[in-house]
Amino acid sequence: MNLITPEFGLIFWQTIVLLVLIFLMAKFAWKPILSAVKKREDSINGALDAAEKARLEMENLKASNEKLLAEARAERDNMLKEARSIKDKMIAEATEDAQEKANKILTNAQQSIEAEKKAALAEVKNEVATLSLEIAQKVVMKELASKEDQMKLVNNMLEDVKLN
Template identity: 55%
Template structure:
């Protein structure tokens, strides 16, 4: 410290004081004002954010109350819809059962009619085949009987003998 006091120069001290004052003046003009403005703006922003948070909290409480009310209404409406749906389901099941029974009876009647129709058709077909077979057998027998002359003469005599004149 003594060394500093012994080397003290007034001119150098004057210029250092002058530069220091100039630096303070420049800092005040160009740095302090923007820094203070930024600090004030930040302080105002924090106040606004706190007010907004408080308003949001109040609004959140109101929304929670509204949500609870809406939830209760939705539950009541859901219960009513479920009750209506159950009733409608039971009615639809009963209607479907009745309709199914009617359709079943109708199908049974149609099946009986179809069976009867098929039976009659099969009997008619069978009669036709039996008559066709009978004619074919008779034709073959007559061809065999009438193929030789002797058999024809015997057949005619036999028929004449069977036939009696009145």
């Protein structure tokens, strides 16, 4: 037996064994191996599709979150703007009310001062009139000490009254 130049019988039997092996492998091994490879390929493709869907969903969620965040910021800005507006309005109203009260107090004080001034003037006039009458009475009493002077004064007054 020479290994370098094989004989025809050996080649024949090796070929038959190879064909039987291929047939058995095709019948029993290739189908399960190919179906396992196909299942593995399908599961990998399914996982890739699921990963792509998850990525798209994450992008959608991210966009949605950014939109919600922008809306929340806009709402916060509106609330702050409204709060500032209300604060400014309240300050303006309080200032206006304080100004009105101050003006009212000032007007009342001026009226009170004017009333007290008039009352004081009236009192001073009454005092002056009383003093003037007392002085005039004393002067007239001194000058009209005699009956004759008194009669002349009464006659002059009567003539003045008749003329008017």
